[in-house]
Amino acid sequence: MSEIKRYAIVGAGGRHEMYRDAILGAYAARATLTGLCDNNVGRAQLSADWVRKEYDREIPIYESDRFDDMIRETRPDIVIVTTKDSLHDRYICRAMELGCDVITEKPMTIDAARCNAILETQRQTGKQLRVTFNYRYSPPRTQVKHLLMSGVIGPIVSVDFHWMLDTSHGADYFRRWHRNKENSGGLLVHKATHHFDLVNWWLDAAPETIYATGRRTYYVPGTAERLGLTRRSERCHDCVEAAACPFFLSLRDNPNLRALYLDQERHDGYFRDRCVFSEAIDIEDSMALTVQYTSGARMSYSLNAFMPWEGYTIVFNGLKGRIEHKCEESVYINADGSVPGALQQEGTWIRVYPHFAPAYEEPVWEAEGGHGGGDELLLQDLFQPQESADTYQRRADHCGGAWSILTGIAANRSIERGAPVRARELAPLLGDIK
Ligand SMILES: NC(=O)c1ccc[n+]([C@@H]2O[C@H](COP(=O)([O-])OP(=O)(O)OC[C@H]3O[C@@H](n4cnc5c(N)ncnc54)[C@H](O)[C@@H]3O)[C@@H](O)[C@H]2O)c1
Structure with missing residues (x-):
């Protein structure tokens, strides 16, 4: 019988449910939940009540000022961090200092100072930090990685990447805590950490220089x-x-x-339904970037949060051809009980255009469930790791987590200054790590 790992969760909102139910349900033979922590005792209690009803288990709950007590009293091996973004660093660092490994939701954190504090604490404690990039696990996105690894279009020279958030899911960021940069880092960090991580991973490269413009034009x-x-x-x-x-x-x-x-x-006193047109919002809803990568590739990227459909188009221009990939996602809002970000099959395709040969369409790898089919595969890889080899390098550590946010953090700085920003200077500890 395999060893049972002990997990505690901090942040008992919408996202924690997926981890909680995986630990107590599908992966109960390998994992156990020791405690739940949140500053909102009602939300933590709601989760504990669910656990009692669904799994016949009593899970102790702790208010946020008793996080240390939860670790000492319930002795988790691993802490899962699913709080709002601006608090990730606090719990990641403290959990590692108290001897735990950590699994954190994206973004790893929201600014350079917090990012450096996490890197320093990881270095001092030697603990393991995993950032859960579920988007890497979505079958069509893994398939793009597979194609690029096969070298079918040769070395990548440039990328055109455009992400659309719709007036349902996109608008929802302007109602919740995400609407203020002090909580989320803005959409270039909170949301685009997924996108920039995908590009780092697809290209096997790190961002070097970032120039960005952005403003709020619609949610006003x-x-x-x-x-x-x-x-x-x-x-x-x-x-x-x-x-x-x-x-x-x-x-x-x-x-x-x-x-x-x-x-x-x-x-x-947290309201999840604030007006999307409020003057109190300070994040952008329309952004454009130019990014230079360590591999020599360049990317043009845009993110617009008030579009009629949700998903993205991406093009890779290589020395031997071009790949075009489009992905359309279902309409939803966070934690409303529907499957988040399911793929629309008819709107998802991958086309390869080799030089001097006919173009062809790749049959898209099937994807079912949350976030382009990535959630289930991510959970499997987290809780049953020895049974799945990491052929496509989908497991991300603190370095992957840091590089993925540095593009957005640099972009925020570039918007403020009106000038290009170098990513590496924001996090000197990353040194020569890619
Ligand atoms: N990978 C994905 O696809 C995905 C999807 C959704 C959310 N997320 C991430 O999950 C995290 C949580 O998002 P969510 O949608 O569950 O948000 P949410 O607002 O539903 O939950 C956040 C929780 O943090 C709690 N919290 C606030 N202050 C706290 C404190 N001081 N100490 C402890 N807990 C505190 C809140 O009470 C709330 O329960 C975010 O970082 C988000 O980026 C990732």
Whole structure:
């Protein structure tokens, strides 16, 4: 029988449910949950109640100021960090200092100072830090890695990458804690960490120089005025414009959202349904980057968060040809009970254009479930590692986590300064590591 690993989770919101249920369900023979920690005691209790009902287990819950007690009393081997982004560093570092390995959700953290603190703590403690890039595990994205590794289009010279967030999922970032850079680092960190990680991994390269422009153009008071929403409130819950607003979100009418957020507001005052047109938002919704990579490749990248469909197009221009890949995702909002980011088969394709030969379409590797089919495969690799070889180098450590955020952190700085920024200078500890 294999060794049972002990896990504790900090951050009991929407995302933690996937890890909790994997540990107590599909991987119960290899994993056990020792404790749950959150600053919102109601949300932690909700999760513990679910565990009692579904798995007949009692899981101790700890408020955030008792994180150390959770580690000492429940003795986890590994801490899973699923709090809001700006708190990842706090729990990653403390867990490693207390002798635990760590699995963290993306982004590893949101700025250069916190990134360097994590790298320094990892170096001092020698603990293992894993960043869970589920997008790498999505079969079509792994297939692109497979094609690039095969050398079918030769060394990559340039990449054109354009990501669309729609008016459902994209708009949702402007309602939640993500709407302020102090919490999320903005979409260039919070969301694009996935995209920049994919490119680092696909190209097997690191970002060198980043030039970015960006601003908020759609989620602004002027759009509300254009839509005739003149009496809007600070949140949907009590907004008199609800019937007229295409962005109205009812926490009351969705059982998942009501239980997870509306019913827990009394504990921390967090509103998950703030107005998407609010002046208090300080993240961009339209951004464009030029990135130079260590391999010599260049990338043109854009991210727009108010598009009619969600997904991306990417083109790799190589010395022997070109690969074009498009991916369309389902419509959803976070933690509403639907499958997040499922692929739309008819909108997903991979085409190879070799030099001096006919172009052809690759049958796309099948993908089912959350985040392009990546979630299930990621969980399998996390909780049953010895049974799956890492042929496609999908496991990411602190270095992969750092490189993936450095493009966005540099881009934020570039937007502020109006000048290019070198990624390596932001995190000197990364040294010569790719
Ligand atoms: N890889 C993916 O596809 C994916 C998808 C969704 C979310 N995520 C990541 O998961 C993380 C959580 O996102 P979510 O959607 O669950 O958000 P959420 O808002 O539902 O949950 C965040 C949780 O953090 C808790 N928290 C806030 N302050 C805290 C503190 N001081 N100490 C402990 N806990 C605290 C909140 O109470 C909440 O329960 C984020 O980092 C996000 O980027 C990743």
